[in-house]
Amino acid sequence: MKNGEVFMKVDKLPLSMWSVWVGHFGQRLKSGLRDRSTKPRVCIIGAGIAGLTSSKYLKDEGINFTVLESTRYIGGTWRYDSRVGKDENGLPLHTSMYMHLSLERKEDRSTKPRVCIIGAGIAGLTSSKYLKDEGINFTVLESTRYIGGTWRYDPRVGKDENGLPLHTSMYMHLRTNLPKPTMELRGFPVPREMQSFPSWNVYYEYIKSYAAHFDLYKHIKFLHFVTSVKRVGNVWKVKHKHILKGEVFEEEYDFVIVGTGHFSKPNMPEILHEKLFKGTIIHSHDYRVPDVFTNRHVLVVGAGPSGMDIALDVAKYSKSLVHSHHSKVNFRTKFPDHYIRKPDIKEFNETGVIFVDGTYEEIDDVIYCTGYEYDYPFLDKSCGLVIDKHSVIPLHKYMVNINEPSMMIMGLVIRACLVVAIDAQARYATALIKGNFTLPSKEEMMSEWQRQADIIRSKGRPISDIHFLAEKEDQYYEEMSEESGIDRVPPVMFKIRTMDTEAKLENLYTYRNYVYEVIDRNTFTRRLETETKPANNSALP
Structure with a gap:
């Protein structure tokens, strides 16, 4: 005292x-x-x-x-x-x-893992559904007010109402380029009345119905923009910001699922004297409607799925449609008379384009359909990934971060039934998080990845080919099932995609007229949409 x-x-x-x-x-x-x-x-x-x-x-x-x-x-x-x-x-x-503090001397994280899902597109929603089914604690962080990712059409280009770049690359007349059996989300059948190749708005309504049916909205934090993902000790520290309120949050998670996709940052080519050109230049990311090109001389660059689809869309309105690409694909489509095939561009001038074969075309507008860059600016170096414009490496089974296997990057597969592949990846990720199986050792995963990379390089191909499935798609589903114990994707899905690819080569104007119906895991029928019975009344193996 x-x-x-x-x-x-x-x-x-x-x-x-x-x-x-x-x-x-x-x-x-x-x-x-x-x-x-x-x-x-x-x-x-x-x-x-x-x-x-x-x-x-x-x-x-x-x-x-x-x-x-x-x-x-x-x-x-x-x-x-x-x-x-x-x-x-x-x-x-x-x-x-902090989130995982415990008074116990040793905390058993394996019983109650906490998962962060970044993005509420198809990858985020399917992952949410399967984690919810297993009672696993998770949160979805979505930077917009909406679900569905790139499947939501927005007439605007550039930035949204909050100053963020618009994520969607959807255009007004888009229809799916794969038939509806390969677009179905597991456990939620597509409506029978849905068109064989539905328009974006019909399919987007289907996605919203999926989220509502499985009560996923309550797990999504809308308008939360992820700014940083770091590996600190044995946890992931995820920092995100509420876009309107400006509040910054940092939380700890045991697993991170990145589901932001890779169709939002345009891959812009660098072409000589482009700045001299006085016409308009856009990327397909900003393409919305074709009628703005009425009676114009339009150049489309690139012959991937978007390049071919947009070229045909614009050709209905343009005075001429010049299509520059170096694809070796043998399209047998009879294009309209004002469709002009050209090789790669050598250089621009003020009023047009000179091509590598020395020819010249006057051009009013250019649409680059040159693909997208892989872009994950929120991933810190501590994540252990090497990310450039065209590849994300090293990944086990096209998705698991080999250096930090509690992180999964979804949807990084090319030439595949993408919705089917993402759904399988979501089930694989859930089985891993639940502890239903154990991954191979880091050394084993790295050895397998390196073997694939060496094959690609031996063929003189770029490392970006590491993301291609193509003819290996069905084998991929089998390997995923064998390793994780998940239900195998039926072989019929790859068979449908193979036949659909042939239909595209035959005629890009008519391939969407076919209806594909699954008979069992290995067989399907195909008929014209106007027919009531399968063509030849027989199943296709």
Whole structure:
């Protein structure tokens, strides 16, 4: 005691001693001041454990006290807050609590893994569905107000209402380029009345119905933009920002599933003297409607699926359609008379294009259908991936980060039934997270990946081919099933895609007229959409 007052500091005591010491302090305070003519009044600063236990014992002794707490909450550092920095009142956050803190000496994370899914497109939604089925704790972070990713059409180009680049590359007249059996999400049949190759809006409604049916919306944090994913110790630290409120959150997860896709950052070619050209140049990412090209001389560059589809779409309106590409695919389509096939571009001038064969065409507008770059700016170097414009390496089974196998990148397969492949990957990821199987060792996974990379390089091909499935698609599904124990994707899916590819080569104008119906895991029928029975009334193996 000093000058008739008692000074005690209890916040440095071990937790197990706080209640004993504070009880003793209450007794001393009561007895030490017994001769005072007035009742003592005590100020307690802070409503954490020290403040609460002090309050309890002072109250027991009938001593007058007040607790002053700067926040809206009790518990001090024991209250978890996902935000960092300052609170809603501009004060520094007091708590140092983190998501997986445990009072146990050893925490068993395997029983309750926490999963972060980035993106609420098809990859994010299917992953959510399977994790939810298994009772696994997960959160979906979506930067927009919507689900569906690139399947949602937006007439705008550039940036959205929040200043973020528009993710979708959907255009008005798009129809799927694969038939509906290969577009079906497992456990949620496509409507029988759905067109064989549905338009984007019909398929987008199907995706929304899927999310509603499996009650996935409540797991999605909309308008949360992921800014950083780092590997720290044995956890993933994911930082994200609420786009409207500006609040920044940092949370810890055991697994990360990246489902943002790779069809949003345009791959722009570098062509000599492009800046001299006085016409318009866009990428297919910003292509929306064809009628703006009415009576124009239009150049389309590239002959991938989008390049061929957009070329035919624009050709219905343009005065001429010049198509520059170096594809060796033998398309047997009879193109319209104003369709002009050209080789690669050598250079631009003010009014047109000179091609590598020396020919020249006057051009008003250019549409680059030159693909997209792999772009994951939020992934820190600690993730252990090598990411460039055209590849993400090294990945086991086209999806598992070999250097940090608790991270999975979804949908990085080319020339495949993409929806079927993503659904299989989501089931594989869920089985891994649940602990249904164990991955091969890092050395084994790396050896297998290196073998594939060496084959590609031996053929003089770029490493970007590491993402191609093509004729290996059905084998991929078999390997995934053998390793993880998930149900195998039926071989009929690859067979349908193979026949559909032949139909595209035959005629790009008519391949969508066919209806494919699955008979069993290995057979299907095909007929023209106007027919009521399969062509030749027979099943195709």
